[in-house]
Amino acid sequence: MAERPAPSAQVNRYTQAALADNTYRSYKADLAHFRAHGGAIPTTAVQLAEYLASFADTLAVATLQHRVIAIHRAHLEAGYPSPAMDSLVKRTMQGIRRTKGTAQRRVRALVKDDIIELVLTAEKQKPMKAARDAALILVGFAGAFRRSELVSIRQEDITVFDHGVEIHIRRTKTQQEKGHTVFIPCAKSSRCPVKALEKWLALGGVEQGPVFRPINRHDQITSGKALTPQSVALVLKGVTSHAKSAEAAKSVAGHSLRSGYCTEAASVGVATHVIMEQTGHRSSATLAKYIRPLIRQKTPSLF
Template sequence: MATRKEGGSSSLVQKFAAASTSESSRRSYAQDMRHFKAWGGKVPATAQMVAEYIAAYGGHLKAATIEHRLIAIHREHQDQGHESPCKSPLVKQTMEGIRRSHGVAPRRVRALLKEDLVEILVSVARQKPLKAARDKAMLLLGWAAALRRSELVALTVDDVVRHAHGVELQIRKSKTDQRGAGQTVFVPMAKSKDRCPVLALQEWLLLAGITAGPIFRQVSRHDYLVGEKGLTPQAVAQVVQAAVRVAKGEEVAATVAAHSLRAGMVTEAAMAGMPVSEIMGVTRHTSAATLYVYIRPVEKRRVRSLL
C-alpha cells in the first residue's frame, strides 16, 4: 500500500495534471499566451484588458482563433490560481459582437483528390532521392489512411505490421482517443506500383536505413537523414504545401494544409460511393455528422434536375 510522502506526491500531481492536456494543445496555448503578452496583456488580467485585446483583433483574426486565445487566457489564470476574466459579461458580450460582426464560418482547406495527388507526386519525384522517397511515403500514407498530421508523425516502425496485401497501422493516440486506447487502420496495396502507399513506405525505410523509432524524420538540404527524432506536425503541412506549390502554383498552395490529405481521401471515397460506415472505419470518426461535412458537398453535386 502506498504511503503519502511530502514533495513526491505533489510532483506526481503536477505530472498527471499536465498529462490531462495533449502536448500539441499545451504548445498552442503557450503560443497564444505569448501573443497576449506581446500585445501588452498580463496575468492576472482584468476583464477590460481581455475585452480590449480581443476587440483589437476582431476584424483581423477568425472568431475561432480569438476563442482559442480566450481559452488559453482562461486556463492560464486557472493554473495560477486567479479568477478568470474570461467569464465576465464584458468579455462574453465583446466576443459575441465579434461573432455577429465578422461571422464564425470555419476555414475549409482544399481537399486533395486522387488526381491532385497523382499530379503532385510527379513534382515530388523531381527532388533529391531521399527527400523524394520520404515525401512520397508521407503523402501516400497520409492520404490512404486518412491520417491526421499528428498521427502521421507519431508513427514508429513498431506501429507497422506487414501483411500479404498491405500494412496495418497502430494509431497509439489520436484526437478522438486522447487516453491512448489505440486504434488500427489497414492500408491495402494499390493497383498501381507508382502510387502504392505500402511500397512507398517500404522504399523510404530501406533508403533511409530506418529500422526502429520514428518513421518520418528530417532530411537535410544535402539529402541525408538528420538525427533520430520524428518530424513535427507542422512539417506535414510544409511538405503538402511545398509539393502543391511546385505542381499547381502559389495560389492553390495557399488553400491546402496537412488536413487536405485526410479530406481528400474522404471526398474521393464519397464520390466513389463507399458506404459511410466503411469510410468511418478508415477515418475513425466517432460521429457520422462530422464526416458529412465532407460528404454532403459531394451529394449535393449529384442532385439531378427535376425539369
Template sequence: MDQIIAATEPSGLRETLPIAVREFTEAAISANTRRAYRADLDHFLLWGGSVPSSAETIARYLSVHAERLSIATLARRLVSISKAHTSRGFPNPVTSDLVHLTMRGIRRVHGKPQRQSAALLVQDVRRMIAGFGDNPTDLRDRALILIGFAGALRRSELRAINCSDIARVPHGLLIQITRSKTDQEGNGRKIGIPYGRTVACPVLALEAWLARAQIGEGPIFRPIDRQGVIAETALSGEAVAHIIKRRAKAAGLDPTRYSGHSLRAGLATSAAEAGVPTWKIKAQTGHRSDAVLSRYIRDGEMFIQNAASVL
C-alpha cells in the same frame, strides 16, 4: 512571466502538492497546449488585464482587439483566460453574459468563413506522384504522400510512425497510431492500408522506400540532406507540410492552397465522392464526432445526384 506560469498551472496549490502529484497534473495538459495558454495569457496581461479579472475588463479587451485579431484567436484567448481563473479557484468571468454577448457581436460584425486548406483529391495525388523517379527523395515523398492519403493522417501522425508500428498482413499494412491530436492519453488506434489497385499503391511505395533507405527500425520518414544522406531522426511536422506544398507546386497545383492537412481532407472527400459510408470514413480518419468530418462529407457528396444535373 511568473504570474503567467502560475496562472496556467493545473492547480493554484501547486507548490503544496507532492512532487508525484505535480508531475501527473502537469502531464494532464500537453506541452503545446501549456505554451499556448501562457502565450495567450501573456498578451492579455501585457495589455493590462489581470488574474483575477472582471467581465467588464475582458469584454473591453475583446472589443479593443476585435479588428486586429481573428475570431478564432479571440476565442482561444478566452479559453486561456478562463483556464487561468478556474485553475486557481477564482470565479470565471469568461462565462458571464457580458462576455458571451460581446463575442456574439464580434462574430456578427467581423465574422468571416474559416479558411481551410484545400483537399488533395485522389486525382491530385496521382498527378503529384506521376513521374517520380527511384532516387531516395522521390521514393520517400511518394510513400509519404500515398500513406498520408490512404491513412487520412495528420502530419503529426505521419511523421511519428516507426517501423515497430507497422504490421504486414495479407491485405496490406496495419499501422498503429500511438498518439494523435485527439488522443492525448495515448490509447492509440489501428488503421488498415490496403494494397492499391493502380500504380499508386501505398503499400508497395512504402516497401520500396524502406528497402532503398535500408530502414528496419526507428522512424520511417526521415530527412535527406543534399548529399543524399538519410538521417536517423524523424521528419518534422513542418517538413511534411513543405514536402506536400513542394510536390503540389511541381504538379502544377497552387501550393498556397495546400497544407499538411490536405491529404487527410482529401481522403475523406474522395471517399465520400466514391459513396463510402460515413462510418467507414470515420473509422479511417479517427474523427470522434461527425461535426468536423461532415464538412468533407458534404463537399464530397455535393455532386452526387445534384439537382442541377438535369441540365
C-alpha cells in the same frame, strides 16, 4: 478568495499529460501572448474583454476563441473564477463573431487524381526526398491521417501483413489515451501506399523511431527526430507548386490529405460508418465538414 496551495510538480506532470502536446504548447503560447500585452492570471472580465477587442482586427476569430479557452483553463487550474464566463466577455466575443465572421478557410481536398499527380512530381526529386515525400503523401491519404498523426508514426507501431499494413497512432486528437489503429491495404496500382512506405523505410534505413524525418539539401536524413506537423503542409505545398502552380499551392494544407480521403471515399459510395472507422471521427456531422463537392465519374477504388 483565498488562494489554494500550488500543485506539486508530479501533479503538474500528469495534468499536462492529459492534453495532447500540441494542445498544451498552443495554450502556453496563448497565455504568453496575453501576458505580453498586459494580461495576468487572475484578470477581470473588463480586462479580458479589452484584450479581445484590441486584437479583433488583427487576429482570426478562431484564434481569439482559443485564447479565451486558454485563459479560462488557466484561471480554473489556479483556483480562480473564470472571467471568460462573464456576460461582458461573452457579448464581446459575440460582437466580434458577428462583425468579423467565423467562416473557416476550406483547404483544397487532394483526391485520387491529385495524389497520383503529386506522387509523380515528388518522384522527380533526389532519391531520398522522392521516396520520403511519395510515402508521406500516399500513406497520409490512404490512412486519412491528421498531419500531427502522420508525423507521429513510429516504425515499431507498424504491423506488416500479406495484404497491407496496420499502423497504430499512440495518441490522436479524439483518442488521447488508447490511440487509433488504421489498416492500409495493398493496392494493385503502381502507386501503392504500402510499397511506397516499404521503399522509404528501406532506403532511409529506418528501423525504429519516427518514420518521417527531415532531409537536407544534400538528400541526407539530418536526425532521428520526426518531421514537425507544419512540415507536412510545406511538403504538400512544395510538390503542388511544381505539379500544378504556386497559386494552387496556396489552397493546400496539412489537412488536404485527410479531406481528400473523405471526399474520395464518399464519392465512390463508401458508407459513412466505414469512413469514420478509418478517420477516427466520432460524429458524421464533423466528418461532413471534410467532404468537398466532387463532380466526375465514380472511380472503382481509392487507388
